[in-house]
Amino acid sequence: MLKILIRVLSILTFLFWVAGCADAATQNESFNSFFTQYSTNKTFALSRSVFPLRSFKYKYGVDQQGKEETALIETKELAETLAKQPTLSEYAAKNGLSVAIQPAQDTSLKRIVNVYKQGTDWLIEYHFVKTDSRWYMHEIRDYSL
Numbered sequence: 001m002l003k004i005l006i007r008v009l010s011i012l013t014f015l016f017w018v019a020g021c022a023d024a025a026t027q028n029e030s031f032n033s034f035f036t037q038y039s040t041n042k043t044f045a046l047s048r049s050v051f052p053l054r055s056f057k058y059k060y061g062v063d064q065q066g067k068e069e070t071a072l073i074e075t076k077e078l079a080e081t082l083a084k085q086p087t088l089s090e091y092a093a094k095n096g097l098s099v100a101i102q103p104a105q106d107t108s109l110k111r112i113v114n115v116y117k118q119g120t121d122w123l124i125e126y127h128f129v130k131t132d133s134r135w136y137m138h139e140i141r142d143y144s145l
Helices: 002-025 029-038 042-047 079-083 088-095
Strands: 049-062 069-078 098-101 110-116 124-130 134-142
Touching: 029 042, 029 069, 029 088, 029 098, 029 124, 029 134, 042 049, 042 124, 049 124, 088 098, 088 110
Parallel strands: 049 134
Antiparallel strands: 049 069, 098 110, 110 124, 124 134
16 A cells, blocks of 8 residues: 555656646747747647737828828737738748847837838737747737838
8 A cells, every 4th residue: 555655646746747847848938939930830820829819000191181190990800810811921921021029128028029021111010928938929010001
């Protein structure tokens, strides 16, 4: 009976150790390695996006008096919509876009990735947050004209 109890305790200790290692690996998920997978693997990207996904489009124009106007239009994107789109890497390659990860600001829990075309007004920001030790995309901001 004592041998069985020791064996069970050994197995439980091992399982807790393995769970602790897996949790530590998740906590240390670097943004760069996360983003590489996010931008190339659609299934992973969908699993690491917060839905409904907040999407903001800035509209620029001039009113009847010639005064510049800016409007912010918010939509909520569903997973089904994003599933029909190419991966971020495919989209950038198809449209000749550059991808730049902005340096971390006040906290390492938020990151912004710019997708843009040099010499044009094409600029989209992808906002990511770290929640429960994992990175998630939670917002898109399109500043393009």
